[in-house]
């Protein structure tokens with residue numbers, strides 16, 4: 041995977057004493073640093089010239105709101121009772137279907153939060169308040185969980201913290217192969233490292249800056265060998281001539297590389313986009329493969345393939361997964377109860393039921 045090239049690090053005054061700043065200086069000594077006043081950052085006086093340009097400047101600032109929230113899911117779709125914790129906003133990679141192009145269109149700065157201690161304290165307080173509940177918490181909602189890790193060292197603080205908690209599974213979701221620091225840590229069974237997986241031809245066309253399929257597989261194997269639980273997300277699944285052979289090969293390659301008994305969960309979700317995201321994808325040069333397929337507007341305001349096609353795609357994938365990994369837990373991301381019913385023959389009664397189904401025996 042090619043290292044990211046940052047043009048500048050913009051540091052909010054007060055954040056220059058944080059461990060993240062120290063890690064940035066050590067890992068990127070050649071990148072110029074500029075200190076700015078908090079008011080200038082808050083007032084947006086740091087100009088950001090568009091989504092792609094924003095990814096070239098790394099902003100380090102305190103996060104002033106809450107770090108932890110319930111995953112918003114998508115209106116009316118089956119939800120898997122997941123919590124998200126945001127240590128950063130935006131992502132140095134640039135997938136052409138990325139929903140952040142729409143979600144962060146007003147505020148695209150690539151920002152890392154310097155007050156990791158507050159983040160961990162907030163998570164620790166929630167876990168301590170509900171010791172009888174087992175939580176699934178992920179860091180990959182509005183950034184990639186690991187792509188920035190070689191520069192900021194977040195995992196060196198987060199993994200030992202969550203590994204010491206009795207009632208959590210932390211999921212680090214990535215399209216990178218940045219796992220070197222993870223391998224030096226003991227996850228104590230509390231950390232799932234998961235990869236979003238696509239056929240290599242999709243990676244080459246629509247996931248610029250990410251690790252190749254081979255690199256992701258090698259990283260997954262290294263994490264498995266170091267004691268991490270694994271996860272894989274086939275999301276977004278894309279329909280194009282030849283998709284079946286590509287996705288079948290993908291499933292077979294994964295399970296020829298890792299032991300399915302170490303895989304905590306797999307998810308499937310087809311390509312989806314709000315109309316605004318579809319416009320951004322068109323403007324930013326997404327491949328014809330993404331733009332061409334016919335899609336319908338669903339209840340949650342997102343465009344998806346027709347329901348019969350989605351069901352057919354999920355059933356085919358599920359068949360290939362079941363041949364290679366007979367007992368691995370599989371769920372659908374942001375899909376309706378009807379689709380669940382047609383694919384699995386059942387739909388979870390509530391989000392807690394699905395969340396509990398995904399928890400491994402601890």
Ligand code: SF4
Nearest residue numbers: 131133134135138215
């Ligand atoms: S890796 Fe994820 S967060 Fe980053 S650009 Fe791709 S889809 Fe977006």
